[in-house]
Amino acid sequence: MCEHEKHEHCHEHNHNGQKRLLVRISAAVLIFISAFVFPIEGVLKFTVYALAYLLAGGDVLLRAAKNIIKGQVFDENFLMGIATLGAFAIKEYPEAVMVMVLYQIGEYFQHMAVEKSRKSIQSLMDIRPDYANIEQDGVLQKVEPAIVKKNDIIVVKTGEKIPLDGIVTEGEALVDTSALTGESVPVSVKHGDSVLSGCINTNGLLKISVTKEFGESTVSKILELVEHASSKKTKTENFITKFARYYTPAVVAGALLLAVIPPLFVEGAQFSIWIYRALTFLVISCPCALVISVPLSFFAGIGGASKCGILIKGSNYLEVLSHVETAVFDKTGTLTKGVFAVNKIIGESKDDILHYGALAEAYSNHPIACALKSAYGKSIDSNIVTNITEHAGKGVEAYADGVHILAGNAALMKKFNIEHAKVNEAGTLVYVAKDNKYLGCIVISDEVKDDAQSAIRELKTKAHIKNTVMLTGDSPMAAEAAAQKLGIDKFYAQLLPAQKVEITEKLLKEKSKNSSVIFVGDGINDAPVLTLADAGIAMGGLGSDAAIEAADVVIMDDKPSKIYVLIKIARKTLNIVKQNIAFAIGIKILFLALGAIGFVTMWGAVFADVGVTFIAILNALRALHTSDFIKQ
Secondary structure, three states, X not given: OOHHHHOOOOOOOOHHHHHHHHHHHHHHHHHHXXXXXXXXXXXXXXXXXXXXXXXXXXXXXXXXXXXXXXXXXXXXXXXXXXXXXXXXXXXXXHHHHHHHHHHHHHHHHHHHHHHHHHHHHHHHOOOOOOOEEEEEOOEEEEEOHHHOOOOOEEEEOOOOEOOOOEEEEEOXXXXXXXXXXXXXXXXXXXXXXXEOOOOEEXXXXXXXXXXXXXHHOHHHHHHHHHHHHOOOOOHHHHHXXXXXXXXXXXXXXXXXXXXXXHHHHOOOOOHHHHHHHHHHHHHHOOOHHHHHHHHHHHHHHHHHHHHOOEEEOOHHHHHHHOOEEEEEEEOOOOOEEEEEEEEEEEEOOHHHHHHHHHHHOOOOOOHHHHHHHHHHOOOOOHHHEEEEEEEOXXXXXXXXXXXXXXXXXXXXXXXXXXXXXXXXXXXXXXEEXXXXXXXXXXXXXXXXXXXHHHHHHHHHHOOOOOEEEEEOOOOHHHHHHHHHHHOOOEEEOOOOHHHHHHHHHHHHHHOOOOOEEEEEEOOHHHHHHHHHOOEEEEEOOOOOHHHHHHOOEEEOOOOOHHHHHHHHHHHHHHHHXXXXXXXXXXXXXXXXXXXXXXXXXXXXXXXXXXXXXXXXXXXXXXXXXXXXXXXX
16 A cells, blocks of 8 residues: 555546546636636536536545544545635635645656656565566567476576576576666676576576575565555654544644634624634644655655665664664674685695695585685596594594595594694684695685675765674684674674574664664574564575575675665655645644744645645655666
8 A cells, every 4th residue: 555545645546547637627727717807607617617626636535425424524535625725615706626636736746756756665675576588498488477487497588577587508698687776787697606586687598496485586575565665654754644544633723712712802893804714724734745755765765775676674763764873783794794714724744735625525515515626726626635534623534545534623633643833813714634744724614795895884984883793603713803803893703693692682772872783694593692682684695595585675786785775765765754844834833833823825835834844755756766776
């Protein structure tokens, strides 16, 4: 349901409805002009003006009547209806007609502005695939993405959207990921690379093995998040809803008192004058600017964030993100690449150390083993590797061409009584021994993401976040090295998921009033903390499904620098909301006072109401413009 619908604004919202409204307004204006041109009096004059009035505002009266039956009396339809019918009662026909015409013109332009916002957001999220190509009997068949199964092979031609998540089995191409990540530079993919649905194949032909069915694919998850984003209201939006609920009856009561009290107690005061002022007071009091522009500002903020490759699951999180005091980070996969690499080899014969280490790990797919084999860079004849024994929590024992090899931690060396030099390096240490003789040590560590250091610096110096904290299951030495390199204020190492929760709970208790604690993570073990924090932010590219599901915000390209962008968008959106509230209430109070003492006519009242609303809407749409936030 659109925000306008909630406040009885969402009438004739489609293109045809807008055209009909324009025709009705034009007809009403022509009839209104004819009443001036031709000298008519009495019943005919009333009939002509009444016809123009009903053409312009019949739907307003109808909605007011329906809402009264439902028990929803005090809304803007009621205010416009009672004010203009009152004008008819005191024979101010021209003003009654023009009030309704001007009101409807304002509504027309408001709808145009809101539709522009919706279309902008829809175009940003135009990633739903129309079809998938499946090869059947040598011929490509277009099928619904929803019927494609896991492990099916789909074909994506140049210019087509990738309909489902998968792994490239054949072909090479440049893929446009901008709809998901906000990045304009295409990404090169080849055999073995993962690809996400919603991206566009810009050149080449790709054959992709499907890894997730349509309901679980990235594109489906994104569309679901966007659809439900507006369902979670901020405190500000809830305040506006409550404000309108009490405000409208109050101004109706005020108008009634304005119409009755002065003529009864002020000498020379006439009922007709004060009734007219009361009716003007009612027209001015319509809270359109508030009830439309505030939700629209948050909606536009969500749209602006999606333009940057950031998905926000509810407008309430924008409010939370606008006053962050503490930012808590997971390490591996969040601040680091989650890809292990050999950083250092300590020993006399570095080639031998790496050679025997790679042989010992020949059959393993563990990230540490993969890092060793990648650094070795040569093909390994696994047939020569025999009698492999895995010592749990210690390392691997193997034989290669009769040579006894050990590769593991210090505990493995101790188990086989091998003397070795203790190494103090940040990272995972793999000690290597040949025929019970120590050769040396391989240091393997996770690489820090390219923009992680600048991201932390921006959060501290530009976003003015007081505390940055890192929680990791890694060793204290590796955690300390990463924290120092990144400029993290405080870190906790060797943590289990439950311990991460305990520390986050403590940080939540220690935070200042009206401030928030955010947590950024990507792993399955981060899901509880993502849920616990005031706002949980998941890395959506490499992050686990559980983390993305538990998070309140998803960063699609895994870049930590997008956290600062997210906070800037949230703060800009909240500033726009505050501007609209101050502007709408300030102008409303001024015109209510002027209307009560007769300085503003009913025509002026409508101009003020429609003008304020339209300006507030245009201001709200500024939240869509976030291109200056994206670093080129």
